[in-house]
Amino acid sequence: IRVLGIETSCDETAASVVVLREGDAPEILSNVVLSQIEDHAAFGGVVPEIAARAHVEALDGIVEAALADAGVDLAAVDAVAATAGPGLVGGLIVGLMTAKAVASAAGKPLLAINHLEGHALTARLTDGLRFPYLLLLVSGGHTQIVLVRGVGDYQRWATTIDDALGEAFDKTAKMLGLPYPGGPNVEKTAKGGDPTRFAFPRPMKGSAQPDFSFAGLKTAVRQAASAAAPLSDRDVADICASFQAAVSDALADRVGRCLQRFRETFPDIGTPVLVIAGGVAANREIRASLEAQCREHGFRFIAPPHELCTDNAAMIAWAGIERLRAGLAGGDAFAFVPRSRWPLDEVSAPVVGSGR
């Protein structure tokens, strides 16, 4: 099965061709990603209108590049899969409408894919993972722990009650005058800092409720920053290091609870797996603390390569392959309207349409 994937839900314009040959491991034939970071940097965050326009300008060329890199033409593709939600609706419209046009011109089936399902299934593309496993998704828009039981079969065990973790990194960076995107800059700046200087809260730590929260931590950072103003480089580094320590600690606590719950739900699985996805997965300190947490609970920790953790179209093409293979094809993706909100536990309905 060979699928062309298209991803435009946020600030990456991406296209990819992935193939699954009988009895073989899947192969990413091409994976083209154009980041709009520079278009949005001046505004300190993603501007939806600018993102949508940038997708319009870039997508045709990106799709052509993905086909060329893969050395295939449209006739050799079995289906077209596009992100249909959740995300910024302008970008979703551009991607899904382009996919509809391409699929219908080539007479190929179309799959309307949930972006989160793409993240959830990536570890099966990279590591051939078997169900069930736990997914920690930490990006600019999402902070969730999801039980992945099968294709189209997901159960959200925890989510943030306020900010996403990547968002907390980005806002912290902004308060400290560090450039966008905040995550990588906070991590870099934290390197020289003292993680014990500021005793920031560990939101939800020890709570019986499984969810995440980062708004209180963000407020604590703001208060510390204004109390220490004017900020020296030393102060900024110490705040970053203390913030990161608080985040790692809180995250490990929240994840630990779900690892425990997984153990109780699936007592027969010898070495269960936790997979991480999303841009925040790049953070070394967070990874180290999650790895330690996994070791403690007897879990294997899998972090796919960074370019497959952040937004990309290979994961969308792969989700399309998984759906075709699982026979979750039916319904009419040509009639599918992009959904800015589309929780992962609502994807079980089949979303493929026949080429016409």
Ligand code: ATP
């Ligand atoms: P979505 O939730 O729709 O996937 P997104 O485009 O914001 O949205 P990603 O592209 O996966 O998600 O990730 C971007 C986020 O990851 C940003 O918030 C960024 O600050 C954060 N990030 C990137 N690198 C790091 C890092 N080293 N440490 C912490 N956060 C990071």
Ligand code: MG
């Ligand atoms: Mg992004």
Ligand code: FE
């Ligand atoms: Fe994403």
